[in-house]
Amino acid sequence: MRPDEPAVEEAERLLRICAACMYCDGVCAVFPAIDGRHDFSLSDIQHLANLCHNCRGCYYVCQYAPPHPFAVNLPRTLAELRLASYAEHARPRAIGSFFAAPLRVGAVVACVAALTVAVALFAIPPEQLFAPPEARRFSQVPAWGAVTAVASAAFVWALVGLLLAGLAFWRTIRPRAPLATLMRSAPPALSDAVTLRNLGGGGPGCHTRDERYSRLRRRFHHVLVAGFVVSVGSHTLPMFGIDWEALRFAGIAGWTTMLAGIAGLLHFERRADREPEFSGEHRLNLVFLSLLSAVAVSSLAELVLRDTAAGGLAAVLRTGIVTGYFLMLPAGKMVHWVHRSLSLLRAAVDRRRPSAGAPTPE
Amino acid sequence: MTLDVLVIGGGSAGLSAAIAARRRGASVRLVEQAPRDFRGGNTRHSRNFRLIHAVPTPYMPDSYSEEEFLAELARVTEGDSDAELARLVVRGTAGAAQWFAQNGVPLQRTGDGVLPYSRRTTFFLGGGRAAVNALYVTAQKLGIGIAYESEAVSLRLAPGGLCEADVVSGGRRERIAAKAVVACAGGHQSDREALREAFGPAGDGIMVRGTPYATGRMLRRLVEAGARPVGDPARCHMVAVDARGPWEDGGIVTRITGIPYGIVVDREARRFHDEGADTKRTHYSRWGPRVAAQAGQVAWLILDAAGLARAAPTALPPVAAPDIPSLGLKLGLDPEKLAGTVAAFNAAVREGRTEGLEPPKSSGAAPIAVPPFAGYPMRPGITFTQSGVAVDTRMRVLDEDGRPMEGVFAAGMIMAANVLGRGYLAGLAVSLCAVTGRIAGEEAARHAAR
Numbered sequence: 001m002r003p004d005e006p007a008v009e010e011a012e013r014l015l016r017i018c019a020a021c022m023y024c025d026g027v028c029a030v031f032p033a034i035d036g037r038h039d040f041s042l043s044d045i046q047h048l049a050n051l052c053h054n055c056r057g058c059y060y061v062c063q064y065a066p067p068h069p070f071a072v073n074l075p076r077t078l079a080e081l082r083l084a085s086y087a088e089h090a091r092p093r094a095i096g097s098f099f100a101a102p103l104r105v106g107a108v109v110a111c112v113a114a115l116t117v118a119v120a121l122f123a124i125p126p127e128q129l130f131a132p133p134e135a136r137r138f139s140q141v142p143a144w145g146a147v148t149a150v151a152s153a154a155f156v157w158a159l160v161g162l163l164l165a166g167l168a169f170w171r172t173i174r175p176r177a178p179l180a181t182l183m184r185s186a187p188p189a190l191s192d193a194v195t196l197r198n199l200g201g202g203g204p205g206c207h208t209r210d211e212r213y214s215r216l217r218r219r220f221h222h223v224l225v226a227g228f229v230v231s232v233g234s235h236t237l238p239m240f241g242i243d244w245e246a247l248r249f250a251g252i253a254g255w256t257t258m259l260a261g262i263a264g265l266l267h268f269e270r271r272a273d274r275e276p277e278f279s280g281e282h283r284l285n286l287v288f289l290s291l292l293s294a295v296a297v298s299s300l301a302e303l304v305l306r307d308t309a310a311g312g313l314a315a316v317l318r319t320g321i322v323t324g325y326f327l328m329l330p331a332g333k334m335v336h337w338v339h340r341s342l343s344l345l346r347a348a349v350d351r352r353r354p355s356a357g358a359p360t361p362e
Numbered sequence: 363m364t365l366d367v368l369v370i371g372g373g374s375a376g377l378s379a380a381i382a383a384r385r386r387g388a389s390v391r392l393v394e395q396a397p398r399d400f401r402g403g404n405t406r407h408s409r410n411f412r413l414i415h416a417v418p419t420p421y422m423p424d425s426y427s428e429e430e431f432l433a434e435l436a437r438v439t440e441g442d443s444d445a446e447l448a449r450l451v452v453r454g455t456a457g458a459a460q461w462f463a464q465n466g467v468p469l470q471r472t473g474d475g476v477l478p479y480s481r482r483t484t485f486f487l488g489g490g491r492a493a494v495n496a497l498y499v500t501a502q503k504l505g506i507g508i509a510y511e512s513e514a515v516s517l518r519l520a521p522g523g524l525c526e527a528d529v530v531s532g533g534r535r536e537r538i539a540a541k542a543v544v545a546c547a548g549g550h551q552s553d554r555e556a557l558r559e560a561f562g563p564a565g566d567g568i569m570v571r572g573t574p575y576a577t578g579r580m581l582r583r584l585v586e587a588g589a590r591p592v593g594d595p596a597r598c599h600m601v602a603v604d605a606r607g608p609w610e611d612g613g614i615v616t617r618i619t620g621i622p623y624g625i626v627v628d629r630e631a632r633r634f635h636d637e638g639a640d641t642k643r644t645h646y647s648r649w650g651p652r653v654a655a656q657a658g659q660v661a662w663l664i665l666d667a668a669g670l671a672r673a674a675p676t677a678l679p680p681v682a683a684p685d686i687p688s689l690g691l692k693l694g695l696d697p698e699k700l701a702g703t704v705a706a707f708n709a710a711v712r713e714g715r716t717e718g719l720e721p722p723k724s725s726g727a728a729p730i731a732v733p734p735f736a737g738y739p740m741r742p743g744i745t746f747t748q749s750g751v752a753v754d755t756r757m758r759v760l761d762e763d764g765r766p767m768e769g770v771f772a773a774g775m776i777m778a779a780n781v782l783g784r785g786y787l788a789g790l791a792v793s794l795c796a797v798t799g800r801i802a803g804e805e806a807a808r809h810a811a812r
Contacts, residue, residue: 019675020615023409023489025475035476038675060495061488063406064615067399069608070677202475202487204468211495213468 055206079278091164098331109324116320161330185348224261230254288333366810373403375774376546378799386807402494412789413455442783454797550578567659593749593779600650603743620673624665631699638725680736757802
């Protein structure tokens with residue numbers, strides 16, 4: 001990101017107007033973050049773009065939104081910069097180009113899944129592939145052993161990718177503050193991240209179609225995350241030797257819950273007002289939600305069909321989809337929680353500093 | 363079926379009137395002159411409203427009494443205020459927060475955001491446009507017929523007690539008859555002709571801070587129909603605004619508040635008034651008329667880097683230069699004269715004030731010495747006018763003999779001069795609009811139900 005880029009200059013232009021107005025100071029964390037500021041560095045702009053949670057409140061209440069001559073469309077400008085920041089901080093750097101073309105991510109995942117199924121069909125004898133659970137011995141097939149090793153490696157790659165992207169982004173937005181301040185700021189930042197406070201609009205909620213408020217987008221996101229946590233837990237606990245039958249039900253419940261959350265968010269994404277959004281982020285979100293659906297559906301299918309003859313194939317397909325998903329994880333929307341959490345941390349640190357403050361309005 | 367209540371104007375007064383009338387069971391139509399994107403009059407540029415309360419609320423700390431509010435009102439109006447109506451409005455503010463909240467308007471809790479302490483006012487969460495949006499959503503839910511880009515161009519009292527208004531919308535003219543009409547069309551600050559009439563040629567140099575739809579047409583129609591005028595067409599609220607902003611609708615962000623941190627010069631690069639004279643935060647409202655009095659209705663605020671850092675952020679960045687003569691050139695001022703003014707000012711500064719300088723800077727004086735230097739071209743910006751129609755305590759418009767005009771009510775800035783003949787208190791306008799709007803709506807519904 002460079003200071004002379006049109007999107008950056010536009011962000012500066014808008015943030016000046018917002019800092020002079022500040023009527024939105026109770027709507028979300030972005031406005032307290034610009035309180036009293038006369039100018040904005042690239043670090044500030046990267047930070048603010050990620051602090052924004054895309055609630056769109058500031059667009060509908062803005063007296064300067066288009067068609068006013070000031071033409072303040074803050075959500076769209078911040079969304080464009082946010083997407084650019086994902087691409088800029090993606091690690092390894094080469095995968096940054098996927099953010100401008102998210103459909104390619106979907107294509108890669110599909111290829112990996114297809115390849116995995118192909119390997120299984122080729123290497124695993126049918127009497128094993130379609131055998132009942134107790135007779136399945138995929139692990140004894142060397143080619144399948146390689147596939148599962150790749151799957152594990154992809155998982156590690158995903159975590160490392162997110163970690164490196166996070167470190168890079170923190171380097172960009174890091175506030176000058178002692179470690180003690182950082183640690184004291186972590187709990188409120190964590191709370192804001194987990195509760196999605198910035199989708200609350202200061203109380204009444206956020207927006208999808210128009211100026212009316214709704215709390216549903218925030219709630220569906222919570223449902224998605226809850227389902228995700230339960231599902232992941234139900235799959236990782238067996239790795240530690242805990243293999244209760246109950247975990248299977250937990251997994252089914254988790255993936256189903258996740259699908260409910262995804263369905264809600266997809267609904268809002270498709271119906272959303274296009275004006276305060278950036279088309280690139282909209283496409284990124286659609287691809288991400290679709291991929292998550294594929295992971296959830298294939299995982300659910302595997303759990304449900306486990307005891308049937310189709311169970312083996314379901315497990316193979318699931319492995320392929322999950323492998324592709326992890327491989328592409330650092331190249332998609334998933335990085336948003338890393339970026340946004342770090343911005344929430346910086347915002348919490350900044351709030352501890354005395355601000356310039358507004359004149360008493362009396 | 364004849365319409366019960368026609369509301370003219372869709373700001374906070376009109377919306378309050380329409381909602382109040384509808385809640386009383388009346389059939390209501392509201393006509394708003396602006397397009398949907400600019401609906402809401404000056405309410406969309408507002409932020410907070412003033413109200414009395416005896417105990418802390420989630421939206422305000424401490425308390426603010428009726429007596430204190432009335433005393434402050436008496437002070438700023440210098441007595442130019444009808445005592446009975448003033449008390450009615452002030453008392454009515456006690457229910458203002460609940461009125462807004464019940465009608466869907468989100469309010470900001472104390473401690474949320476970065477608001478400073480305010481025990482006298484409650485803030486709309488997201489500002490005035492959030493309130494306007496919410497009130498329109500409520501109005502629509504209640505079944506009030508709303509028309510945008512619809513201007514009421516005439517009003518007459520037909521024999522038989524009905525009111526008839528001609529409403530022009532998209533080139534078509536519709537005659538709407540109603541049992542009662544509530545006029546909430548605001549003042550006349552955006553009518554260039556009226557500004558010329560009030561201020562002479564200087565009227566052309568005044569920017570309109572708010573809605574371009576407060577033309578005063580309905581105010582004139584009412585007076586032509588016999589309503590008794592109150593206030594003074596030349597009296598208004600005026601502040602110093604950034605001359606580079608939009609000529610209309612610039613709102614809060616073009617206001618210049620940094621005058622205490624620098625010096626102000628006219629076209630000849632000469633200072634003309636004590637920049638430290640008004641230490642209260644409302645100094646900028648004193649500077650509106652001062653800038654209007656200058657040649658060309660322009661003036662320039664000159665700051666150094668230290669002064670700029672102390673001033674609040676502005677929507678448009680200042681004109682900047684590494685030295686005073688260069689700044690003068692950029693601003694269109696004689697560079698040598700400007701340099702002379704700054705040098706004379708700097709030489710006269712002694713511990714926060716100037717000595718031996720005319721005009722002095724009586725407080726907050728610091729040398730303008732640290733580069734880069736900043737300049738803001740300023741113009742007067744008019745917020746609202748202080749003339750309107752006389753009403754009684756039921757918001758019935760009164761004629762020259764003091765008799766109520768049958769079925770004709772007024773609320774909001776079109777009658778604010780009854781209570782606020784001169785001066786201003788922060789947050790008073792929206793409160794007045796909500797309280798008088800609600801009373802007018804209820805009375806109009808009552809009248810229609812007879």
